[in-house]
Amino acid sequence: MKKFTTVLKFELKEYLGNKTFMILTVLLAALGAILLFLPRFVDMSGFTGVTVMEKETSGDEEKAEEEKDLFLYLDQSAIVREEVLEAVFPEVKWQKAADEAEVIAAVESQEAEAGFVVTGPGSYEYYVFNKTMADHNTAGFDQAMKAFYRMDTCEKNGWDLEEIAAMYDIPVTVTENVLNKDSESNYWYCYFLVILVFMLIVYYGQMIAVSVTNEKSNRAIEVLVTSTSPNSLLFGKVIAGAIAGVFQMGVVLGAVLIAYQMNREQWGGMLDMLLHIPGEVLLAFAFFGLGGYLFYAFLYGAMGALVSKTEDISKSVSGLMMVIMIVYFFSLLQLTNIDGEIIRVLSFLPVSSYSTMFARIAMGTVAPWEIILSFLILAVSTGAAGILGAKIYRMGTLRYGNPIKITTALKSLKKSE
Amino acid sequence: MRLEVKDIRKSFGEKEVLHGVNFQVVSGKALGLLGRNGAGKTTTIRILMDVFHADKGEILLDGRKFNPAKHQIGYLPEERGLYPKRTVMDQMIYLATLRGMKTAEAKGSAAKWLERLEVSEYADRKLETLSKGNQQKVQLAATLVCNPEIVILDEPFSGLDPVNSQILKDVVNELIADNRLVIFSSHQMSYVEEFCDNIAIIDHGQVVLAGELKEIKREYGRNRLILATQDDSLEALAEKTEKEWGELVSISGRKKEFLILELREGTDRKDFMERLVRSDVEVEKFGSYEPSLNDIFVSKVGEEG
Numbered sequence: 278m279k280k281f282t283t284v285l286k287f288e289l290k291e292y293l294g295n296k297t298f299m300i301l302t303v304l305l306a307a308l309g310a311i312l313l314f315l316p317r318f319v320d321m322s323g324f325t326g327v328t329v330m331e332k333e334t335s336g337d338e339e340k341a342e343e344e345k346d347l348f349l350y351l352d353q354s355a356i357v358r359e360e361v362l363e364a365v366f367p368e369v370k371w372q373k374a375a376d377e378a379e380v381i382a383a384v385e386s387q388e389a390e391a392g393f394v395v396t397g398p399g400s401y402e403y404y405v406f407n408k409t410m411a412d413h414n415t416a417g418f419d420q421a422m423k424a425f426y427r428m429d430t431c432e433k434n435g436w437d438l439e440e441i442a443a444m445y446d447i448p449v450t451v452t453e454n455v456l457n458k459d460s461e462s463n464y465w466y467c468y469f470l471v472i473l474v475f476m477l478i479v480y481y482g483q484m485i486a487v488s489v490t491n492e493k494s495n496r497a498i499e500v501l502v503t504s505t506s507p508n509s510l511l512f513g514k515v516i517a518g519a520i521a522g523v524f525q526m527g528v529v530l531g532a533v534l535i536a537y538q539m540n541r542e543q544w545g546g547m548l549d550m551l552l553h554i555p556g557e558v559l560l561a562f563a564f565f566g567l568g569g570y571l572f573y574a575f576l577y578g579a580m581g582a583l584v585s586k587t588e589d590i591s592k593s594v595s596g597l598m599m600v601i602m603i604v605y606f607f608s609l610l611q612l613t614n615i616d617g618e619i620i621r622v623l624s625f626l627p628v629s630s631y632s633t634m635f636a637r638i639a640m641g642t643v644a645p646w647e648i649i650l651s652f653l654i655l656a657v658s659t660g661a662a663g664i665l666g667a668k669i670y671r672m673g674t675l676r677y678g679n680p681i682k683i684t685t686a687l688k689s690l691k692k693s694e
Numbered sequence: 695m696r697l698e699v700k701d702i703r704k705s706f707g708e709k710e711v712l713h714g715v716n717f718q719v720v721s722g723k724a725l726g727l728l729g730r731n732g733a734g735k736t737t738t739i740r741i742l743m744d745v746f747h748a749d750k751g752e753i754l755l756d757g758r759k760f761n762p763a764k765h766q767i768g769y770l771p772e773e774r775g776l777y778p779k780r781t782v783m784d785q786m787i788y789l790a791t792l793r794g795m796k797t798a799e800a801k802g803s804a805a806k807w808l809e810r811l812e813v814s815e816y817a818d819r820k821l822e823t824l825s826k827g828n829q830q831k832v833q834l835a836a837t838l839v840c841n842p843e844i845v846i847l848d849e850p851f852s853g854l855d856p857v858n859s860q861i862l863k864d865v866v867n868e869l870i871a872d873n874r875l876v877i878f879s880s881h882q883m884s885y886v887e888e889f890c891d892n893i894a895i896i897d898h899g900q901v902v903l904a905g906e907l908k909e910i911k912r913e914y915g916r917n918r919l920i921l922a923t924q925d926d927s928l929e930a931l932a933e934k935t936e937k938e939w940g941e942l943v944s945i946s947g948r949k950k951e952f953l954i955l956e957l958r959e960g961t962d963r964k965d966f967m968e969r970l971v972r973s974d975v976e977v978e979k980f981g982s983y984e985p986s987l988n989d990i991f992v993s994k995v996g997e998e999g
Contacts, residue, residue, distance in 0.1 A: 280792055287788045291780070496775025500836065503743040503762075503769045504792040689707075 280505040284513025292521035302525045306532035313536035316543035345370040346390040349380045356425045365421045463640045465550035471632045474566040475605045481522030482577035486590050489581030507671035515578040561638040569631020572659040579666035582673035584680040608632040615641035627658030695721045702751035717894035717904050724876035726890035734899040768842030772849045778822035793840040807835040848879045883987040897995040918983035922952040924976040942966045
């Protein structure tokens, strides 16, 4: 145990004393926090729907009035109402034209931004000098034309437009009472956290494998295996890599969650679906996500011991990577069928429970015994992966040259037992 | 302390690589463990260090089963390796604490050995920034940092210049004088002759020659003579030897300047000397043959390769 602690400390220092690692951690955390603080300092109302910046003075408003775009209209069917146009186009200054030639001339000379000639109750012509991609004037004018028609028809028949509008647009109030899980709102947390733990496994798992292989390629292993047991070495290395990964991910995620919490109002709660994660979901993530991460970290460590050069690692971990990818896609696909049989089975397998059981806890119906059983299976499997990893590590550490196939390694272990 | 390796056998898969290795070594006397590449030296050392388990045989220390975990062992592997991106002091302390030292004690010991090997100014430098020779000295310091009772040095002189070799020679002599148990493996026979009182030559997984070096040399020199003449080339002399004195001696080897002859059974040195005197050759060199360790090694394992 003492030797394990010595290895753990030394390996942790390797990560935490690495300038690139620490700078990357701080940079990612700062970048995430800065992005979430943006709405406090920059008007992002167009994106967030929340206006945070104070409006300027009334003088500026008058100035804004002068700066409004000029649109001309010609009403050939006596149907247009200017108050409707002003309501639909608040940023536009409307001017009535005497004839169609005036409309065309004003647009051609770019005195006016656009011109409309209403030729009938349901038809009009639109004049613009250059039509841009963002030109939505006809959509707005269509809406205004419909309003003109309704108002005109109601007036001619003596109907009350407001009464008719109220009849069609009756407001409906709904109060949702979700008694267990709200899958719709929890879906995105789960999606986000499944991706997060997948990244954690793949990125840091690879780092752990590289760290194990490096000791073979620089031959430090020759001295190490004669100084302590392979168990202390592998457990120390893997757990140090796991801690470093959790530390980096924790700092970045922590900074993002805190920054969002502080600026939630400014964001209008629009990122709640990703970043306002309930405590129990985070707790399930901590147990299952980290358990799965550790399970795979040991296997990555063992795969690293099977090769002598870092360039061979990708070949060595390809089988493991395939399992991780299949589990990842299955987990994401099954999120929409959270109480289905497939996800139920997957939630008990140690290769997939890290994402599926925690998704079931967040979104579906799951009995406490199922959670306990699944976690026990994961914990025992993680321990077994550690012991198997250490055996492969012991067998593979002093074998240099060509990469050892995992099947060969397992056969060799079986034979030696 | 007396370390005895008894009838060690080891197979990898179907192939037996050690077929019953035996040797012994005592404190204060170094053992030279010799053998060609792939002979089984490193496997034997790894079994000794409990990295590999032997299929058969036993290792005893003072008559009791040897447990490497209970003794301080300094091992300098042939395949050198430390952490290139860590500082010298960092990894010295790491290795010392892994072998059971407390951090403060490890620091003191690391400083002492770095000083002794004249590399203390590099203590805070990353290993990769040091020259190959200095890296080699750091590796040796890391071997000795735990003040080991048993020291196993595998090719310790490779990569060292003459000045650094002298420093290392002094250190090895100090270790032997300090009554440590030293196992010395090298292909540089001159170093083995310099340090080792005993040798064990391993060939194809078994010890083909073991014992006290002086005795082995004496045994190998017995009944062997050297001969060179003034007028004849070595080829001519060899021809003459076979023709004229063939019933007395056989040619067992040749060096640059003389032939090595072996007296046939029933012949003694005096008989051959008399025949030589009676012949017309002018003798330039004649005497007892004193084989070098290199000669012994080559004669023992060289022919099969």
